Amino acid sequence: MTAQIPLVDYLVLGDEPHLEASECTSCGARFFDRRNACAACGASGFDRVPVARDGELRAFTIVSFAAPGVPVPFVAGVVDCKGTAVRANIVNVEPDSQHITLGMPVRLTTWSLGPDEQGTEAVGFGFEPVRVNGGRR
Amino acid sequence: MSEAVWILGIHMTKFGKHPDLDLVDLASEAAIGALADADVPMNRIGVLAAGNLLGAAQGIGQQLQKQIGQTGIPVYNVANACATGATALRTAIMAIKAGECDMGLAVGVEKLAGAGLLGAGARPSTSGTWTPSGRFGAVTALDGLVGTEAMPGVFAQVGMEYGHRYGGTSFELFARISEKNHAHSTLNPLAAYTKRMTLEQIMGDVMIAYPNTRPMCSANCDGAAAAVVVGDSALSALSLAQRRRAVKVSASVLTTDPWEPSCQVLPDVNTLTRNAARQAYEQAGVGPQDLDLVELHDCFATAELVHYDNLMLCEEGGAVDLFESGATWRDGALPVNVSGGLESKGHPIAATGIANVWEVCQHLRGEAGDRQIDGARVGLAHVIGLGSACGVHILERAAA
Numbered sequence: 001m002t003a004q005i006p007l008v009d010y011l012v013l014g015d016e017p018h019l020e021a022s023e024c025t026s027c028g029a030r031f032f033d034r035r036n037a038c039a040a041c042g043a044s045g046f047d048r049v050p051v052a053r054d055g056e057l058r059a060f061t062i063v064s065f066a067a068p069g070v071p072v073p074f075v076a077g078v079v080d081c082k083g084t085a086v087r088a089n090i091v092n093v094e095p096d097s098q099h100i101t102l103g104m105p106v107r108l109t110t111w112s113l114g115p116d117e118q119g120t121e122a123v124g125f126g127f128e129p130v131r132v133n134g135g136r137r
Numbered sequence: 138m139s140e141a142v143w144i145l146g147i148h149m150t151k152f153g154k155h156p157d158l159d160l161v162d163l164a165s166e167a168a169i170g171a172l173a174d175a176d177v178p179m180n181r182i183g184v185l186a187a188g189n190l191l192g193a194a195q196g197i198g199q200q201l202q203k204q205i206g207q208t209g210i211p212v213y214n215v216a217n218a219c220a221t222g223a224t225a226l227r228t229a230i231m232a233i234k235a236g237e238c239d240m241g242l243a244v245g246v247e248k249l250a251g252a253g254l255l256g257a258g259a260r261p262s263t264s265g266t267w268t269p270s271g272r273f274g275a276v277t278a279l280d281g282l283v284g285t286e287a288m289p290g291v292f293a294q295v296g297m298e299y300g301h302r303y304g305g306t307s308f309e310l311f312a313r314i315s316e317k318n319h320a321h322s323t324l325n326p327l328a329a330y331t332k333r334m335t336l337e338q339i340m341g342d343v344m345i346a347y348p349n350t351r352p353m354c355s356a357n358c359d360g361a362a363a364a365v366v367v368g369d370s371a372l373s374a375l376s377l378a379q380r381r382r383a384v385k386v387s388a389s390v391l392t393t394d395p396w397e398p399s400c401q402v403l404p405d406v407n408t409l410t411r412n413a414a415r416q417a418y419e420q421a422g423v424g425p426q427d428l429d430l431v432e433l434h435d436c437f438a439t440a441e442l443v444h445y446d447n448l449m450l451c452e453e454g455g456a457v458d459l460f461e462s463g464a465t466w467r468d469g470a471l472p473v474n475v476s477g478g479l480e481s482k483g484h485p486i487a488a489t490g491i492a493n494v495w496e497v498c499q500h501l502r503g504e505a506g507d508r509q510i511d512g513a514r515v516g517l518a519h520v521i522g523l524g525s526a527c528g529v530h531i532l533e534r535a536a537a
Contacts, residue, residue, distance in 0.1 A: 005267045007282060009274025031401060033272035040396040058301055059403060061293035062347035063285050069260030070281035076290050076346075078298065078403045085399030087284040097308065097347060102301040113277070116267045122276050124283075 007113060007124040008032075017110045017125065018053050021084060022046040030084050053108040055081035055127065060102070062095050079106055079127050091126035105130040139234040140369040143383040144532065146175025149495045152360035152483035153329040154250040160189060164197060164246040165204045167361035167488075171242065172205075175365035176379055179206030182365070183238020186213045186228035188221035188245040188487035201244060210238075218522020219436065221245060222362065222490025223391065227528060229366050230389045239371035245492075246361035247485035253357070256523075257287035289354050289437060290346035291523070294403055296439025297348070299446070305457035306442065308348040312339045315353040315438040315480055317466055322477025324467075324508035329358040329483030353438035355479035362491035381535055384498045387421035387515075388531035393524075404523050406440070410447035413529040417517070418449075421531040425449045428471060429513035430500055432493035434520045435478040445473070448519060448529075467510065475500075475508055490528050493518040501534040 004013050010032045012020050021030040026043035030051075037044045060077035063070075075090040077100075091109060093099050106127035113122040148170030150163055158166075164187070172179060187198030198212035211232075217224040222245030229241030257280045267276040280286040300306030316336050322328040334352055342350040367375075372383055392413040397405045418424055425448065433448060435441035442456045450471055451459035459465065465473035476482045476496040479489065497516035499505040514534045521527045 005269070005276060006274075007276055008279070009269055029396065029398070033401070034274075039401075059294040059298035061285065061290040061297065061349075062344075063281070063287070063290045064344040064346065065254065065289070066281055066285070066287060067254055067257040067259050070257070072281075074281055074285075076285035076294065078284075078294060078399065083398075085402040087402040089282065089284060102297060113282075116265060118266055120267055122267045 002115070003120045004123050005120050007122055011123070011125050013110070013123055018108060019051040019086060019125070020048050021051050023049045051084050051086065052082035054130070055079035055086065055106055057090065057100070057102060057104050057106050058085070060090060060100055062097070062100070075100055077127070089126040090128070092128035139236070142230045142233050142386045142389070143367050143369070143372050144364055144386060144494065144498055145177065145240070145367040145372065145379060145383055146171045146173070146365040147363070147491070147495045147498050148174055149327060149362035149488070149492045150360050151327050152358050152485060152492070155359040158359070160192065160197060160246055160248055161200050161204055163248070163359060163361035164201045164244050167246065167363035168201060168205050168242060168244050171363035171365050177240065177365060180208050182208070182210060182240050182242045184211055184213070184229055184232040184241040186215055186225040186241065186243045188215045188225035189247060190216050190218065190221050190486045191247060191249070197246060217526045218524045219434065219486055220391070220490055220520045220522040220526035220528045221487040222492070223520045223528025223530065224490065224526065225487070226364055226366070226491055226494065226530065227389050227391050230386060233366060233368045239368045241366050242363065243366065243491060244361065244363040245487035245490060247487045248359045249357040249485050250359045251357065255288050256291065257285070285346065287346070289349045291404060292437035292440045293346045293349050295406055296437070296442055298403065299443045299456065303454040303457070308340065309336070310457065310460070311348045311353060311438045311442065312336055312350070314441050314460060315339050318435060318474050318478035318480045319352060321467055321475050321508070322481035325477050325482060328477040328481050329356050330481045331477070349437050349439055353480060355436045355484035356481065358483035358485055360483060360485035360488045360492065362488045362495050364491055364494060382502055383535050384501050385533040385535065386530060387423065387533045388417035388529065390417045390420065390529045392416070392527045404525055406521050406525060407443060407447050409525055409527045410444060410519065410521055411449070413527045414448045417529040417531050421533070423515055423531060427515050428517050430472045430475060430497060430510045430516045432474055432476060432496050432516070432518045435474055435480055436484060438480065441474070441478070444519065448517065467508065472510055475510060490520040493520065494530055494532065497532050501532055
């Protein structure tokens, strides 16, 4: 099997890929990046906790014009995963406002960014619409 | 209680393309204009606060002094995202309130014509080995792979999130906000763009980040603005003409974003603006209902909508209704961005937080010409920069 590496260190690969947050042991605030201390309460202890794979699309934009080297169009959004907000691309959907609607249910999916020179495959994540009657997965 | 502070003189340059003027030329024009408007010489100024975001390491304040007067006074070079100009103004105000001097000069200047997309850099080519780096342990640049870092898309989501929470928004609604500001700009000779645009033109223009098309985005341009501020006691010793045109700074507030559960994911431009507005109304002893005009930070059409709510110009959740009522057009009950706003006047970043105060002052002094809001007595100027920083100033016409 090809060796894999996640796009970001808060993406956990395996049979059930999911996101993992750092949760403040004192106040429960969640973060995805490395923190020196909690921005909410100042405490410095964190636990790793899994983030729900299902969520609701709370905001989105369809980016048609981006920095050089960034393929367009793509859909950027904020997904509310059972109370934890996640920044992600919305994938496996036509990038237009007929197919993407605020509040629509979405779920985590992963995709390959390709191998590096050693053959290690980087894996990214996004959220795709949940089809009620028979999904894509 | 520290003494009240007044705008004694204020000036903005024409916003737009100034290929023949450098940063120092623009800053000098604004500073000399503000001193002339105040009718005081440079050697009367006790503090200089100078803002320039893109060249923050270059010391624009000292460069400016070498053109308009090296008087040896303290200079504060400030950089605070899109709130840089407001921060410079507030720095000069604070020096007066602290009793360090009785007159100060604040300048904001930026050269941004042709700058393109802000907030996102070109994606580096990937080669070699996937190696995690940075605070996300990312193996490559994340813009476009994990959402968007460019401003049009960030603020698009800010507006969409508001729509999700309260309903009533649409591409057309946001475009109509832009239509208003472009209509307003036709009366402002200092705006970068003064062309009226139809709703069809706005919606049919190049899409940048849905629902923001190009004319719904702030215009990158060159420009500068400057203000001379003075304390109460020093003002009372000046001429009647100077006192009559002085504009009272009833509130000067700067906030940053307090932690909110999702602010790390999508910048929360709401809470800090709401906090700044609340503090400003309290300082000034006025409420939103007392405002005759508002210049708010419409860096994108989607942003203007949420700031109606954040500045409490409407009930919570009522921003769409406020706009639909026509209140924020220049002939409405509460005109917003009669200058044309950042979408048409332009947004030379560090100049913006003083230029919006200039606009309000023009109306309070009755000197706004064709776009005068009749009888204006109280106005509010708002800026927000991501990171975040929010500046709010409330200004009142002199009683004299």
